[in-house]
Amino acid sequence: MPRPLLGTGADARYWLCLDVCGLCCAILSQVVILFSVSSILHDLYRHGVGITGLLNAIVCLTLGGMASLSHLKAMLSDPGAVPRAAAPLARDEERARLAASAASGYRSRAKGWCHRCASYKPPRAHHDSVTNRCIVKMDHYCPWTNNAIGVLNHKFFILFIGYTFALCIHSMVVIVQLTYAAPRLPKMNRQQRRQERYDDDATIELAKQSFNPGKLGTILVAFCALLFGLFTACMLADQWSVLRTNVAKIDRLKGEETECASDVNEVFGGRSRGFRYDWLLPTAPVFPESVRDDIMGYRLADKRSMSGDLEGGDEEASFDHPQDEDFKRRATAKPSP
Ligand SMILES: [Zn+2]
Numbered sequence: 001m002p003r004p005l006l007g008t009g010a011d012a013r014y015w016l017c018l019d020v021c022g023l024c025c026a027i028l029s030q031v032v033i034l035f036s037v038s039s040i041l042h043d044l045y046r047h048g049v050g051i052t053g054l055l056n057a058i059v060c061l062t063l064g065g066m067a068s069l070s071h072l073k074a075m076l077s078d079p080g081a082v083p084r085a086a087a088p089l090a091r092d093e094e095r096a097r098l099a100a101s102a103a104s105g106y107r108s109r110a111k112g113w114c115h116r117c118a119s120y121k122p123p124r125a126h127h128d129s130v131t132n133r134c135i136v137k138m139d140h141y142c143p144w145t146n147n148a149i150g151v152l153n154h155k156f157f158i159l160f161i162g163y164t165f166a167l168c169i170h171s172m173v174v175i176v177q178l179t180y181a182a183p184r185l186p187k188m189n190r191q192q193r194r195q196e197r198y199d200d201d202a203t204i205e206l207a208k209q210s211f212n213p214g215k216l217g218t219i220l221v222a223f224c225a226l227l228f229g230l231f232t233a234c235m236l237a238d239q240w241s242v243l244r245t246n247v248a249k250i251d252r253l254k255g256e257e258t259e260c261a262s263d264v265n266e267v268f269g270g271r272s273r274g275f276r277y278d279w280l281l282p283t284a285p286v287f288p289e290s291v292r293d294d295i296m297g298y299r300l301a302d303k304r305s306m307s308g309d310l311e312g313g314d315e316e317a318s319f320d321h322p323q324d325e326d327f328k329r330r331a332t333a334k335p336s337p
Contacts, residue, residue, distance in 0.1 A: 008081070008131040015078045015147075017131050022146030026075050029144045030068060032224055033167070037064035039217045040171055047178050056174050063170055067163035070282040071145060074157045077284075079150030080136035086120050086298035088112070122297025126250050136296050137266065139248040151295060154248075154267045155285045158239055161232045168229030175222050243267055264288065266295055 006016040017023075040060050044053045092112065114121040114134050121127070126138040128148040135150035142149050142157060149157045242248060246266040265273050269285030293299055 008133055010081070010084050010133075015076055017075075017146050017148075019130050019146060022130065022143050025143040026071070026146040029071055032228070033064055033068050033071070033164070035217075036167065036171055036221050036224055037061065039221045040174055043178055043218055044174065047181065052177075056170075056177075059170055060167070060174070063163050063167040066282065067160060067167055070156050070159035070163055073282045074142070074145040074149070074153050074160050075147050077147070077153040077156060079131075079138070079148045079154075080125075080152040080296070081131070081133040081150075082114075082117070082119065082122060082125050082136060082298060083300065084117075084119050085300050086122065087300065088120055088122070089293060089297065089299060092123060092297070120298060124248070124251060124297050136298075137248045138250055139242060140250070150248075151266065152285070154242070155269070155279075156282055158236075158243070158267060159280070159282055161235045161239070164228060165232035165236060168225040168232065171221055171225040172229065175218060175225070178218075264291060264295075 003011045003013055005013050006018065008015060008017050037060055041057055044057050044060075047053065049057070112121055112123075113119075114125075114127050116127055116132065117134050119134070121134050122136060125134045125136045127134050128138055128141055130141050131148050133148075135148045137151035137154070139149040139154060139157075141147075145153075145157060145160065147153065238249075241252070243265065245252075263272065264270060264287060266287075267285070268276070268279045269287050270276050270279075271288050287295055
């Protein structure tokens with residue numbers, strides 16, 4: 001049977017959640033970003049391109065481009081789905097054995113075993129009902145990115161809301177700047193207005209400007225910037241504790257605040273908790289080899305471990321970088337009988 005091109009199953013070639021509502025929300029997100037950027041660029045062009053206008057256009061294009069790219073990466077990246085070949089780490093083997101033995105009975109919801117995936121469930125993984133996969137360090141399902149947010153795409157999600165927030169603030173600043181910079185008609189007193197209501201050129205010009213479609217676009221962008229600016233500000237405040245503590249939202253709500261790699265930032269990767277310039281780029285997070293298994297909470301089983309021998313084999317089972325083709329091949333391979 002040929003492998004599906006798109007999907008969230010273990011055999012899909014490319015990751016994409018095929019939920020219709022989620023796809024509509026994700027497309028709407030891209031349309032709003034594109035509309036906001038194009039409308040701001042149009043307003044800047046209408047008001048003349050000086051040095052300030054050029055700088056504003058560059059900032060607007062950069063923020064919009066990064067928000068759009070981060071959104072696409074968050075949507076199209078595997079959020080950290082547990083592969084079928086996943087096997088427990090040495091410290092979790094006993095718990096996994098108990099869970100697997102209980103899975104056939106009424107205790108099938110035992111920790112360490114997902115009855116819906118019928119496979120091992122690492123300690124910090126949660127089953128997502130939309131993608132129908134167990135996701136390591138799942139934070140939540142985001143309809144705007146049409147994907148679960150987990151250990152491997154959390155960085156893209158935070159960049160998406162961060163750049164969207166910055167784009168909203170910049171759009172509002174540009175709109176205010178252009179509003180105050182626009183040439184104003186001379187003010188007339190009540191008597192002058194009454195006298196010159198029908199034949200005054202300035203009044204006619206004012207009437208024409210009030211029906212300018214470009215102004216409607218600007219008003220709509222200002223409304224979107226205010227709405228999504230507030231929304232993303234709340235999201236960023238909510239995500240701050242995840243960045244600070246390395247604990248995902250679901251774990252925090254459940255009171256299971258287990259931190260596995262205290263020396264690295266589990267959202268952005270790297271070798272320390274300190275800021276690096278690549279945190280600002282929508283590139284895949286890279287974790288040091290020494291803590292990668294601890295963060296993911298599983299190792300990929302080799303033939304020996306799948307046949308029941310869970311002792312040893314750590315050297316062979318340690319997996320490569322998540323973006324490597326070899327990792328993908330091993331992660332999606334069916335276990336040997
Ligand atoms: Zn599951």
